[in-house]
Amino acid sequence: MAARPRIPSSDSFEWQQVWKAPVSLKVVTTAWKVLKQRMATCDNLQRRQVLISSSEARCTLCKLNEESIEHLFFDCQKAVEIWNEILIWIGKLAVNHHTAKDHFLAFTNLGRKEDISFLTCVWICTIWCLWKLRNGCKFNQELWSKDKMIAEIKSRLWSWRMAFDFKTPATVFRRWCAAANLSG
Numbered sequence: 092m093a094a095r096p097r098i099p100s101s102d103s104f105e106w107q108q109v110w111k112a113p114v115s116l117k118v119v120t121t122a123w124k125v126l127k128q129r130m131a132t133c134d135n136l137q138r139r140q141v142l143i144s145s146s147e148a149r150c151t152l153c154k155l156n157e158e159s160i161e162h163l164f165f166d167c168q169k170a171v172e173i174w175n176e177i178l179i180w181i182g183k184l185a186v187n188h189h190t191a192k193d194h195f196l197a198f199t200n201l202g203r204k205e206d207i208s209f210l211t212c213v214w215i216c217t218i219w220c221l222w223k224l225r226n227g228c229k230f231n232q233e234l235w236s237k238d239k240m241i242a243e244i245k246s247r248l249w250s251w252r253m254a255f256d257f258k259t260p261a262t263v264f265r266r267w268c269a270a271a272n273l274s275g
């Protein structure tokens with residue numbers, strides 16, 4: 092894991108949380124850019140005067156709406172399907188929030204205080220996998236597959252598991268994939 096600079100103490104709670112997550116810098120940085128509205132989504136590129144055709148500006152996942160951070164990660168029907176599946180997995184219900192900050196704060200507070208670190212990692216991982224899939228679909232003709240996405244999110248999280256405080260020492264991957272163990 093690459094060394095990272097110190098947390099700016101003046102920065103907000105959500106960034107402090109993301110920064111502390113025990114994952115690689117590139118994954119953390121992607122989540123940070125989403126929270127800070129700095130992703131290279133088509134709306135942001137157009138704002139920077141990068142010329143994009145109207146078909147290119149469309150969301151790669153649904154091909155219906157214009158791509159923005161809010162749309163791609165939180166409003167797109169494809170993204171909503173992923174979040175819903177993740178919620179079922181962690182055994183929680185939640186309304187969908189439409190901005191990155193609200194979504195992050197609501198999601199990471201779905202469990203108890205002890206769950207914040209794990210839920211932060213789930214959120215970061217889902218964002219990372221959605222962005223990777225978006226790039227794969229846009230540049231490498233990858234195809235959308237909800238099952239593949241969910242499997243990738245879970246296996247990445249599992250690879251970070253040493254950083255989580257699992258309550259059940261005997262947790263095995265297959266059982267964990269069926270239902271995540273929150274402390275509550």
Ligand SMILES: [Zn+2]
Nearest residue numbers: 150152153167
């Ligand atoms: Zn979409």
